[in-house]
Amino acid sequence: MTSNRNEISPVLKLYKTIYGFLIPLLGAVAVICAVLCCFKSAEGSNSRLISSVLLISALALTAVLKLVENGLSKKNHSYRLYQSPTVKKLDPSNMIPLLAMLVVVAFPFYILVVTSLKTPLEANALEFTWLPKDGIDLESYKEVFTFSGAIGISLAKATWNSFVYALIPTGIGLFAASLSAYAFSKLEFKGKGGMYQALIMTMMMPSCVTMTTAYIMYDYYGWTNTALPLIVPACFSTASTVMFLREYFMGIPNGLMEAATIDGAGKWRTFFSIILPLGRPALMAQFILGFITKYNDFVTPLIYLNDPEGYTVQVALSFLDGAVQDKSLLASAGVFSLAPMLLLYVIFQKRIIDGISMSSGLKG
Amino acid sequence: MSLKKKLLALGLVGAMVVSTLTGCGDGSSKTKTVSFMYGGDSALTEMFNLVIEEFNKTEGAEKGVKVKGVPKAGSIDNVLAQQLPSNSGPDIVATSDKFFKKYTSYFEDLSSVIDQATLDDYYDNSIIRYHYNTETTTSYDNDPLYGIPGYNDASVLYYNKTVLDKLGIICISVDEADLDEFNAGTLQDNNGKTKADYGITEDVPAKGFYRSMAPFVPAEGEVDGSSWTKPIQDEVLIFNDRIAMNWDEIEDIAMICTKEKNGASTCDYGYYTEWWFNYGWSVGGDCLEDLSGNGDWTYTLAGNNPNYIVNEGKTYTGVYTGTTYESGETLDVKDILNAASGDEISYETDGKSYYNYTVNGSAADMRDLSAEVANGTLTELPSIKDAFSRFVYLAGVGGLNVAPYPSAFSSTSSATYFATGNLAFLVEYVSSAVTIDKIMSDEWGMAPLPQYKVYTAPSDPACDTVAKEGKIASQSLGYAVSVSKKSEVKEEAYIFLNWLATEGQHVLAENGYLSSLKSDADTVLKNLPYDNAQAVLDSAAACSAGDWWYMLDNNWISTWSTPLNKEVRYGKMELEDFLYEYIEKTNEDLLTYKQ
Numbered sequence: 001m002t003s004n005r006n007e008i009s010p011v012l013k014l015y016k017t018i019y020g021f022l023i024p025l026l027g028a029v030a031v032i033c034a035v036l037c038c039f040k041s042a043e044g045s046n047s048r049l050i051s052s053v054l055l056i057s058a059l060a061l062t063a064v065l066k067l068v069e070n071g072l073s074k075k076n077h078s079y080r081l082y083q084s085p086t087v088k089k090l091d092p093s094n095m096i097p098l099l100a101m102l103v104v105v106a107f108p109f110y111i112l113v114v115t116s117l118k119t120p121l122e123a124n125a126l127e128f129t130w131l132p133k134d135g136i137d138l139e140s141y142k143e144v145f146t147f148s149g150a151i152g153i154s155l156a157k158a159t160w161n162s163f164v165y166a167l168i169p170t171g172i173g174l175f176a177a178s179l180s181a182y183a184f185s186k187l188e189f190k191g192k193g194g195m196y197q198a199l200i201m202t203m204m205m206p207s208c209v210t211m212t213t214a215y216i217m218y219d220y221y222g223w224t225n226t227a228l229p230l231i232v233p234a235c236f237s238t239a240s241t242v243m244f245l246r247e248y249f250m251g252i253p254n255g256l257m258e259a260a261t262i263d264g265a266g267k268w269r270t271f272f273s274i275i276l277p278l279g280r281p282a283l284m285a286q287f288i289l290g291f292i293t294k295y296n297d298f299v300t301p302l303i304y305l306n307d308p309e310g311y312t313v314q315v316a317l318s319f320l321d322g323a324v325q326d327k328s329l330l331a332s333a334g335v336f337s338l339a340p341m342l343l344l345y346v347i348f349q350k351r352i353i354d355g356i357s358m359s360s361g362l363k364g
Numbered sequence: 365m366s367l368k369k370k371l372l373a374l375g376l377v378g379a380m381v382v383s384t385l386t387g388c389g390d391g392s393s394k395t396k397t398v399s400f401m402y403g404g405d406s407a408l409t410e411m412f413n414l415v416i417e418e419f420n421k422t423e424g425a426e427k428g429v430k431v432k433g434v435p436k437a438g439s440i441d442n443v444l445a446q447q448l449p450s451n452s453g454p455d456i457v458a459t460s461d462k463f464f465k466k467y468t469s470y471f472e473d474l475s476s477v478i479d480q481a482t483l484d485d486y487y488d489n490s491i492i493r494y495h496y497n498t499e500t501t502t503s504y505d506n507d508p509l510y511g512i513p514g515y516n517d518a519s520v521l522y523y524n525k526t527v528l529d530k531l532g533i534i535c536i537s538v539d540e541a542d543l544d545e546f547n548a549g550t551l552q553d554n555n556g557k558t559k560a561d562y563g564i565t566e567d568v569p570a571k572g573f574y575r576s577m578a579p580f581v582p583a584e585g586e587v588d589g590s591s592w593t594k595p596i597q598d599e600v601l602i603f604n605d606r607i608a609m610n611w612d613e614i615e616d617i618a619m620i621c622t623k624e625k626n627g628a629s630t631c632d633y634g635y636y637t638e639w640w641f642n643y644g645w646s647v648g649g650d651c652l653e654d655l656s657g658n659g660d661w662t663y664t665l666a667g668n669n670p671n672y673i674v675n676e677g678k679t680y681t682g683v684y685t686g687t688t689y690e691s692g693e694t695l696d697v698k699d700i701l702n703a704a705s706g707d708e709i710s711y712e713t714d715g716k717s718y719y720n721y722t723v724n725g726s727a728a729d730m731r732d733l734s735a736e737v738a739n740g741t742l743t744e745l746p747s748i749k750d751a752f753s754r755f756v757y758l759a760g761v762g763g764l765n766v767a768p769y770p771s772a773f774s775s776t777s778s779a780t781y782f783a784t785g786n787l788a789f790l791v792e793y794v795s796s797a798v799t800i801d802k803i804m805s806d807e808w809g810m811a812p813l814p815q816y817k818v819y820t821a822p823s824d825p826a827c828d829t830v831a832k833e834g835k836i837a838s839q840s841l842g843y844a845v846s847v848s849k850k851s852e853v854k855e856e857a858y859i860f861l862n863w864l865a866t867e868g869q870h871v872l873a874e875n876g877y878l879s880s881l882k883s884d885a886d887t888v889l890k891n892l893p894y895d896n897a898q899a900v901l902d903s904a905a906a907c908s909a910g911d912w913w914y915m916l917d918n919n920w921i922s923t924w925s926t927p928l929n930k931e932v933r934y935g936k937m938e939l940e941d942f943l944y945e946y947i948e949k950t951n952e953d954l955l956t957y958k959q
Contacts, residue, residue, distance in 0.1 A: 120803040124780040150410040151435050212446060219450040303446050306399065306434045306454070318437035319406040325777055326799050 012072045019069055023062065024346045030058040036117070039136045047117075047136040112338070116140060116331035123328035140332040148316050152308035158316040159340065165227060165301065165312060166294035169234030174287050177237035178279065181245030182271050186257060196246075203239045215303065229304045234294065241286050248282035249275060284351040292341055313337055396856045397430045401447075401454035402514075402843070403440030407798055409433075411515060411877055412458065415864065418871045423863045429856040431456075439463075448848060455851035456860065458514045458843045461493060461913040468496050471846040473508040477858050482865045483509075490516050490880040493909040494844045500659035501915065501957050511844025512865050513880035515872065517793045518840040518904040519639070521813050523605065526806035527631055527788050531620060533601040534562050535809070537896065540570045540607055554606070554895065568602055569828035572609030572811070573617045576600035580616035581822040587757040589764045592619050594626055605809055605896050608836065610817035611643075611754055614789065618758075618766035621788035625766070630785065634766040636778055637791035640755040641910060645837035646816040647671045648694025649748025652914055652954070655698065655709045655721075657685065659958055661914070662711055663924070663950040665752055666719035666943040669700055669730055671745040673834060678741045683731065684709075694745070694835060697721070702729040713947045717940075743832050745816060753939060756928070761935025770929040793841060794878065794900055810896045813838045813903060840907035878904045920953040 033055035037048060114130070115123050119137040122129060148155045183189070184196050218229045252275065260270045276283070298314045305311060317333040345352065402412045416433045424430055434454055436443050441463050447453035448470040459467060483491060494511035495503045525535050537554035538546045545551035547567045549559050559568070568574060577599045580592045592615075595601055603617060618634030619625045625634075644650060648671035653664045672695045674680050680689045682699030684707070689695060703709055703723040712727070713719045721728040736742040757763035759770075772781065782790040783803035791813060792800075800808065816834030821827040845864060847857045866881075873879035873887040878900070885905075889897050912918050924946040931937040 121784060121805050124776065124803050125784045126776065126781070126786060147406045150406045150413060152413070152433065215446040215450065219452055222452070224447075224450060224452040299442070302436065303443055306401070306447075308433070308435060315437055319409060319435070321405065321438055325780065326803060327780070 009072075015069065015072055019065055020350075021347050022065060024349070025343070026058045026062045026065075028342075028346060030055055030062070032113075033058065036136055039117075039132050047138050051136075109338075112331050112334050115327055116335045118328050120326055120328045123331065124326065137328070140326070140328040141336070143329055144317070144320070144332045144336050147320060151311065151316060151319055153311050153316060155313065155316060155336075157309070158311050158313040161227075161310060162295050162312040162314065163340075165230045166291050169231045170287055170290040170294055172235040173237035174241065174283060174290065176235065177241040177245055177286070178276065178283060179271070180237070180242045181249050182275050184242065185246045185249035186252075186254070186270075186275070187267065199239045199242060203243075211299075211303070218304070224304055225306045227305065227310055230294075230297075230300055238290075241290060244286055245279065245282055248279055252278050281351065284348070288344065288348055288352050291344070295341060296337075395428050395430045396853050397432050398456060398851075398853050398856045398860060399434050399454040400431050400456040400458070400845075400860070401434040401436060401440065401443070402458035403436040403438060403443070403460070404843075405438070407795065408515070408843075409435040411872070414875060415868050415871055419860060419863055419868065423859065423867065427856075427859055429859050431860050441466075448850070451850060453848055453850060455853055455857045456845060456847055458845050459511070461842045461844070461909045462918075464494065464511060464844045464846075464913065465496055465916050467846075468498055468510040470849055471510040472849055472851075472854065473510060474512060474847065474861065475509045477847075478509070478512055478862060478865050482862075485881045485883050486513060487516075487880055487882060487905050487907075489906070489908040490840075490842060490904075493842060493913055494846075497659070501661065502654060502657075502659045511846040512861060514843040514845040514864065514868075516840045516842045516878055516880050516904060516907065517795045518878060518900060518907045519642075519791055519793050519813065519838050520900055520903050521811045522782060522790045522792055522797075522800065523603070523809050523811055524631070524782070524785065524788050524804075524806050525809050527621060527629065527785070528603055529807075530630065531601070531626070531628055532595075533603050533617070533620070534564065535603050535605065536562060536564075536568065537605050537809075538568070538607075539898075543568060543570055564600070564602065566600060567826070568604070569826050570607060571613060571828050572604055572607045572814070573613035574600070574602040574604070574825065575616060576825050579823065579825050580612055580619070582612065582615070587753070587763055589615065589619055589625075589766075592616065592625070595620060603811075605811035606898065608812035608815040608817070610819075611814060612822065614814040615758070615764055615766065618789060619764065622766045629788070631788045632786045633768045634787070635758065635789040636767045636781070636787055637755070637758070638778060639791065639839055639910060640752055641839040641908070642791070642813045642815070642837045643751040643755040644748050645839075645908065646834035647745040647748065647751045648673060648835065649697075649751055651748075651911055653697050655711070657698075661954045661957070663920075663947050663954065664697070664711075664748060665924070666713070666749055666947055667697065667721075668719070668747045668749045669697060669721070670747055671695065671697075672700060672733060672736075672742040673745055675740055675743055680736065680741055692835060695742075700731055700733075702731045711947075713944060715948055716944055719944060719947060745832065745834050749943065751816065752943075756932060756939055760933035770933060794894075794903075797894065810894055810899050812836070812899045836902060836906045838903040838907040839910045840904065842909060880904075915954070915957050920950055920957070923950050923953050 033051040036051035037055060039048070114132065117136045117138070118129070118132045119134045120140070122132060122134045123140075145155060148158065180199075184192065214229070214233075215224070218224050221228075223229050223232075256274055256278075257270050260274055265273065296314060297312075298318065301310075301312045301315050302318075305315070314337060317337055320329055320333050400412070400416060402408070404412075412435070413433055416431045419431055439462075440457075440459070444457065444459065444463065444467055448457070448467055457467070457471075490513045491509075492503060492505070494513070495505065495507040495509050497503070497507040500507075523535075528535050535555075536546075536557075538551075539554075542551055542553075546553060546559055552558050552561075566576065575595065577596065578593050580589070582589065583591055601617075601620070609617070614635060621629050621631050621634035623629045623632055640651075644665075649664070649667065651663065651665045652661045653667075654660060655662050672680075674689045674691050674693050674695075676691050678691055680695070681687070682689065682695060684698040684701070684703050684705055685696055686705065687696065687699070689699075698709055701709060701721050701723060707723050708725070709728070710722045710725075711719060712722050723729075733742055733744075737744055759765065759767035768781065768787070778787075778790055779792050779796040779800055780803060781787050782792070783800045785804075785806055794810075797810075813836070815836055816832075817830055818832040819827045820829045820831045845861060847854060847861065851857055869879040869881045869884055870887065873881075873884040874891055876891045876893045878892075879888050882905075885901060888901055888904075892900055894900055911921055914920075924942075927937060927942060927946065932939055932942045
């Protein structure tokens with residue numbers, strides 16, 4: 001069966017895009033709410049009622065979206081579900097190691113979520129319980145949302161700061177990395193090999209080694225107590241991104257570039273018209289990975305930012321980690337800080353997987 | 365991408381940058397802003413915010429100084445290491461005792477900034493810890509003062525009242541001075557109950573823990589509690605949270621509360637204290653002594669010399685140091701040795717079986733203080749080695765086994781261990797009460813820390829006449845407030861510090877926190893949000909800094925605490941072997957601090 005995507009109407013195309021984003025989200029919400037509904041509410045909490053309402057809403061919305069999609073598809077007869085002829089059914093025996101891997105990877109997340117839903121007494125008990133025996137307690141989530149007044153910044157503002165400090169350098173840095181990768185992969189110049197090796201060598205140096213010297217340098221520039229040390233250096237990208245993109249760009253046939261050159265394209269034109277469009281999956285994957293790394297960074301904002309209004313969500317949430325740790329509170333903070341990244345993954349999962357698998361040669 | 369989209373994207377990026385960087389500037393022109401950095405959790409942040417807010421409203425507004433809080437999450441050690449040497453670091457810093465000495469070279473000497481009357485009003489132990497001589501590594505009155513106490517988190521004994529109730533232990537709350545009236549049935553205790561309300565028929569003696577028939581008194585050399593017996597059915601058990609228990613009493617009640625010793629208990633263990641300080645300090649000993657008075661620190665946990673305390677209404681002048689010791693103070697080891705002023709005191713050890721002090725190179729004799737003991741000036745107390753041994757044998761192979769092994773706290777804190785009902789008694793900081801209260805479903809309370817105390821007839825349950833008594837000793841985690849040498853607004857910073865040293869402490873006291881000033885005692889007592897505020901206040905008045913404060917870092921502690929916690933407490937090494945084996949290694953470490 002072959003795809004005939006060019007014939008899909010723009011309305012259906014747009015709808016499919018939105019549908020593709022929303023369905024996994026609603027699915028995740030429905031699964032979480034279904035699990036929550038299985039447990040009684042802790043004393044003074046109405047978590048079961050809220051979960052039930054959310055579950056019904058998610059299911060209803062899914063049904064409506066599906067109905068609309070069916071209606072639109074019927075109208076657009078030329079639409080056919082794309083299915084690659086190379087996709088084969090997985091041998092059930094291969095599922096066992098995959099499932100084992102899934103358990104290993106998902107286990108910490110499960111512990112985190114289930115601990116965040118327990119009462120403080122149960123969450124901190126020596127004996128770990130796999131399910132909340134004392135009922136679901138959402139008080140620690142409430143505390144996560146209200147504690148930050150003491151620091152002088154709302155959690156929403158801190159989350160916004162995290163996004164800004166992550167988004168700007170990731171975007172600009174990715175462009176810078178793609179230029180370097182283009183040069184290292186497709187252009188010939190003197191000292192290319194040595195420069196690339198020098199660049200790769202910088203990856204071997206742990207960031208903590210240069211922390212003090214970097215601070216002295218930024219202090220000399222007058223950048224400390226501002227967000228500049230978080231943004232500007234990252235705009236020049238990282239060696240690992242350059243290496244990743246170089247490997248990907250090297251897979252782009254030189255014939256395409258030669259054809260472009262014959263057609264009169266210069267190096268910049270080739271970069272913008274051939275390399276960037278063809279490298280989109282890798283760029284997308286690197287963007288997401290880079291964004292996640294910067295979003296999760298704790299030490300850099302902690303050291304450089306002194307104005308609470310500029311704190312990131314990771315710094316703000318770390319105020320909950322007191323001398324006496326309440327595990328339910330810490331777990332709730334962990335879930336909160338994880339949520340935007342999970343959301344991002346749910347939305348962009350296809351592109352992330354495409355980018356990673358293509359660059360690693362899984363799709364040939 | 366169309367031009368419109370590009371412009372829109374650029375506009376969005378610009379808006380994001382602007383929105384994030386707003387608030388970086390300082391709008392005021394006449395008011396000078398002073399930055400004040402402090403680290404900790406949200407509760408500590410809230411406390412410092414309260415002080416700053418009050419200052420900005422009152423003294424700050426009047427004098428044109430605005431303090432801007434810079435809260436940092438958790439330990440700010442990493443942040444200080446970067447920011448204090450830089451030109452953009454904070455003007456004022458609050459550092460915990462754990463890092464204070466490490467950064468004193470970046471702080472201004474405050475000796476002439478804070479007036480003497482204010483310094484005199486501080487509890488002695490809360491201010492002495494911020495004197496420091498960077499060359500000699502000593503902390504005496506005449507050494508420079510690099511910080512003032514911002515907040516002092518004292519330690520107290522938490523107890524699980526629900527567990528005690530279930531075990532038939534009656535929890536009363538009566539001050540020693542009120543016991544006669546309570547016993548007469550005419551007085552309600554601090555819980556609002558009379559003796560009859562509790563169903564007590566006999567007289568309650570002035571003891572932290574009273575057992576009517578067989579109180580635990582270990583035989584000489586007994587460390588495993590083999591002579592302890594479980595309470596019998598009609599035995600009356602009374603715990604009084606206003607009187608400090610002695611070592612026998614806390615061990616007795618801890619064994620009653622330990623499941624393995626008493627099947628009726630729901631707690632895994634009866635008692636846990638992470639720190640040996642209230643044992644060692646109570647008898648006047650310590651793990652380090654300055655043998656020259658000039659920063660020649662020596663590891664002394666193995667010291668087996670007796671200690672002495674000055675009795676009530678008496679004073680004693682030390683022959684070697686010339687110090688006049690007041691009532692309740694314990695003598696410096698240099699005044700216990702038979703040494704004259706100017707003699708050189710050192711030590712000798714073979715690293716296996718003995719540790720002796722030397723005077724001018726020869727084995728030291730103990731000063732003959734029998735006359736002072738006989739005339740009631742001094743009371744002899746156990747050695748630091750005996751006190752430390754008593755602490756170590758609370759847990760571990762061959763010991764009492766009433767305390768959990770250190771590995772129990774690899775994935776949880778001792779406070780959560782207590783709060784989840786696994787422990788009946790715990791020595792912990794007052795600030796932990798908030799989390800303990802949140803987690804704990806059982807009823808809990810606070811009591812004074814155990815203290816060295818011996819009755820004239822220890823085996824007589826009714827005897828409460830004290831023959832010997834050590835000091836009330838506890839440790840606290842303090843936060844020193846210091847001014848950075850690189851600050852460009854030092855005068856304004858000093859205004860804040862002077863306010864914090866006086867008015868700021870009153871603000872803390874009025875808002876339910878501990879103040880470091882003696883003059884705030886009544887206000888603290890009135891406002892502390894705990895039933896037994898007196899126990900908290902008594903601890904705060906007596907608390908000193910833990911051994912993590914003694915030197916610039918904790919390397920010298922790791923040398924001996926690692927084998928202590930990993931070998932001695934697991935029965936892999938004898939306590940005696942441990943005490944002697946690590947003397948030389950620790951002393952080698954100590955030498956590096958003076959260089």
